[in-house]
Amino acid sequence: MDELTPRQSEILAWIRARMAEDSLPPTRAELMRAFAFRSPNAAESHLRVLARKGHILLQSGTARGIRLCASEEEEIGLPLIGRVAAGQPMLAEEFREGQLPVDPKLFSPGADYLLRVQGMSMRDAGILDGDILAVRHEASLTPHDGQMVVARVNGEVTVKRWKRDGNQVWLLPENPDFSPISVDLQRDSLTIEGVVVGLLRIGGKL
Amino acid sequence: MDELTPRQSEILAWIRARMAEDSLPPTRAELMRAFAFRSPNAAESHLRVLARKGHILLQSGTARGIRLCASEEEEIGLPLIGRVAAGQPMLAEEFREGQLPVDPKLFSPGADYLLRVQGMSMRDAGILDGDILAVRHEASLTPHDGQMVVARVNGEVTVKRWKRDGNQVWLLPENPDFSPISVDLQRDSLTIEGVVVGLLRIGGKL
DNA sequence: GCAATATCTGTATTTTTATACAGTCTCACT
DNA sequence: AGTGAGACTGTATAAAAATACAGATATTGC
Numbered sequence: 001m002d003e004l005t006p007r008q009s010e011i012l013a014w015i016r017a018r019m020a021e022d023s024l025p026p027t028r029a030e031l032m033r034a035f036a037f038r039s040p041n042a043a044e045s046h047l048r049v050l051a052r053k054g055h056i057l058l059q060s061g062t063a064r065g066i067r068l069c070a071s072e073e074e075e076i077g078l079p080l081i082g083r084v085a086a087g088q089p090m091l092a093e094e095f096r097e098g099q100l101p102v103d104p105k106l107f108s109p110g111a112d113y114l115l116r117v118q119g120m121s122m123r124d125a126g127i128l129d130g131d132i133l134a135v136r137h138e139a140s141l142t143p144h145d146g147q148m149v150v151a152r153v154n155g156e157v158t159v160k161r162w163k164r165d166g167n168q169v170w171l172l173p174e175n176p177d178f179s180p181i182s183v184d185l186q187r188d189s190l191t192i193e194g195v196v197v198g199l200l201r202i203g204g205k206l
Numbered sequence: 207m208d209e210l211t212p213r214q215s216e217i218l219a220w221i222r223a224r225m226a227e228d229s230l231p232p233t234r235a236e237l238m239r240a241f242a243f244r245s246p247n248a249a250e251s252h253l254r255v256l257a258r259k260g261h262i263l264l265q266s267g268t269a270r271g272i273r274l275c276a277s278e279e280e281e282i283g284l285p286l287i288g289r290v291a292a293g294q295p296m297l298a299e300e301f302r303e304g305q306l307p308v309d310p311k312l313f314s315p316g317a318d319y320l321l322r323v324q325g326m327s328m329r330d331a332g333i334l335d336g337d338i339l340a341v342r343h344e345a346s347l348t349p350h351d352g353q354m355v356v357a358r359v360n361g362e363v364t365v366k367r368w369k370r371d372g373n374q375v376w377l378l379p380e381n382p383d384f385s386p387i388s389v390d391l392q393r394d395s396l397t398i399e400g401v402v403v404g405l406l407r408i409g410g411k412l
Numbered sequence: 413g414c415a416a417t418a419t420c421t422g423t424a425t426t427t428t429t430a431t432a433c434a435g436t437c438t439c440a441c442t
Numbered sequence: 443a444g445t446g447a448g449a450c451t452g453t454a455t456a457a458a459a460a461t462a463c464a465g466a467t468a469t470t471g472c
Contacts, residue, residue, distance in 0.1 A: 005448070024270065025230065027429055039451050044431065049448085063269035063429055063458060064230060103307040108409050126407070128332040134408075148412050196412050201332070201405035202340075203314050206354050211418070233459055245421050250461065255418080269428060269459055 004053060011035070011046050012055055015066065025066035077101040080114040080132065100200075102134070107198035112137040114200070115150060115159070122148075122159060125174040127199060133159065134198030148196040153181060154189055159196065210259060217241070217252050218261055221272065231272035283307040286320040286338065306406075308340070313404035318343040320406070321356060321365070328354075328365060331380040333405060339365065340404030347401070354402040359387060360395055365402065 004012065014034060018026050026034070031043035047066065050056045059065030082097040097116060104111045111134035120129055125148070127133070135150050143149045143162040150159050151171055160171035160181065169190060171181040183190050210218065220240060224232050232240070237249035253272065256262045265271030288303040303322060310317045317340035326335050331354070333339070341356050349355045349368040356365050357377055366377035366387065375396065377387040389396050 007449070019229075023225075023229065023273065024268075027269070028431085029429070037450070039453085040429085041431080041433090041452080042450050045449080061430070061457070062230075063233065065430090067229060101309040101312055106307055106408060123332070125412075126329070126332045126334040126337070131332070197408075199405070199407035199412070200312075202312060202403075206331075206402050206405070213419070234461085235459070243420070245423085246459085247422080247461080247463090248420050251419080267427070267460070271460085 004050075004055065008046065008049060008053075012050055015050075015056070016068065019066075019068070025064040027064055078104055078111060078114050078134070080116065082116050083118065100132075102200070107134045107136070109136050109195075109197055111135060111197050112194065115194075117159060121173040121175050121178040122161075123175040125161075127159070127174075128201070130201075132200040132202070133196050134200065135194035136197045137194040143192060143195055150193040150196065152189075152191040152193055153183055157193060210256075210261065214252065214255060214259075218256055221256075221262070222274065225272075225274070231270040233270055284310055284317060284320050284340070286322065288322050289324065306338075308406065313340045313342070315342050315401075315403055317341060317403050318400065321400075323365060327379040327381050327384040328367075329381040331367075333365070333380075334407070336407075338406040338408070339402050340406065341400035342403045343400040347398075349398060349401055356399040356402065358395075358397040358399055359389055363399060 011031070015026060015031070018024075018030075018034075028040045028043040028047070031037070031046070032040050035042070037043060047056065047058060051058045055069060057067045057069060059067070077100050080097045080100050100114060102111070102114065113135055115133045115135050117127055117129060117131045117133060133150070142164075145163050147162050148159065149162045149171075150157065151162070152158075153171070158171065158181070160173055163170040163172055167185045169183040169185060171183060173180065217237070221232060221237075224230075224236075224240075234246045234249040234253070237243070237252070238246050241248070243249060253262065253264060257264045261275060263273045263275055265273070283305050286303045286306050287301050289301065306320060308317075308320065319341055321339045321341050323333055323335060323337045323339060339356070348370075351369050353368050354365065355368045355377075356363065357368075358364075359377070364377065364387070366379060369376040369378055373391045375389040375391060377389065379386065
């Protein structure tokens with residue numbers, strides 16, 4: 001599975017989209033029209049490269065004989081992240097508890113990963129120990145006040161409600177037994193690992 | 207969507223199987239080979255009939271331009287049931303809020319439908335107003351004590367924790383502001399509409 | 413009995429598609 | 443400076459596929 005050039009990725013992405021949309025692989029001519037090539041051979045050679053690099057399979061001599069390779073079709077659902085060690089990146093392979101067949105689009109802005117909740121600090125928001133949160137990771141966005149976030153303070157990952165006041169950020173629990181975490185953006189390191197967009201509870205204590 | 211003859215069903219079934227297997231609709235010639243027709247026109251006319259009867263759609267002038275009609279493609283996910291009127295059957299069309307793309311097997315014994323929660327009677331079990339429950343409907347099974355059930359008492363649908371003692375059944379809320387419901391199996395009508403196997407919270411108050 | 417429909421055979425004829433061959437131009441290596 | 447890959451243009455052509463036309467039987471419902 002070799003690396004693709006940007007152009008090749010673009011073309012592969014379009015083929016995927018097309019196939020998802022109307023469940024019929026494109027012809028060379030259709031690819032040509034989509035990318036405004038003036039020659040069907042432009043499409044042909046791109047397909048050849050994608051096939052050589054192992055991203056698609058071409059059935060020779062059959063109309064629309066393009067199929068995505070197995071490894072391209074799979075990876076359905078979202079990764080479920082368990083206990084994350086302090087300072088380690090969130091999506092590192094070793095924290096992955098598994099992969100759940102959940103449609104990312106089920107959660108309205110779209111979810112990027114699932115996170116297993118530890119502890120009862122958000123109990124009064126209806127989030128219990130062992131629950132699974134759907135999290136949207138958006139590098140750019142700053143959370144709004146009142147939004148529930150997955151934050152990392154000095155290496156430690158925590159789920160709390162966000163409240164900001166200048167350089168002062170409060171990470172608020174929803175359980176009177178826990179105390180708010182005060183973060184000074186100038187003193188402490190704070191990373192937003194995502195915004196909570198959904199909750200899932202399966203098995204266990206229902 | 208007219209009725210099909212046995213032969214037509216056979217052919218439609220084969221087309222479905224083919225498409226599921228290698229995600230590429232068949233050509234007339236392939237159909238011909240599969241059924242040992244000696245003329246491509248046998249395939250052509252069958253396709254015409256299937257199209258006329260509304261089971262497939264033929265895109266004219268395109269190779270392999272066969273697609274299954276929407277209703278032929280599967281009903282993926284589970285139905286989401288909203289406010290159920292007293293005495294009416296649970297899965298009646300008019301209470302359906304929609305269909306969510308949720309894998310029934312995500313919830314371990316398998317879910318049959320989704321139910322929108324109304325009210326806060328199960329708040330302390332982490333189930334809030336507006337949450338969606340995944341419910342397993344098992345006609346035969348009697349719930350175990352402590353299991354969370356969707357029950358119908360004298361026509362009214364409610365979600366509570368189950369506790370039985372002979373002919374006396376208690377439907378227990380998980381919120382001190384609510385009172386347990388006492389059901390006498392000899393006096394009252396009680397139907398189990400299912401056992402809660404999962405919880406989903408999307409959008410709204412997170 | 414007769415028309416309509418279902419299920420085919422047999423033969424053609426276009427269209428679509430796949431795909432070969434011959435180039436051009438750019439850019440990254442070495 | 444030369445080589446090779448990437449990204450195409452332009453032109454052909456053979457194979458694959460759709461589809462029209464002209465029948466042949468058999469069954470079924472009036």
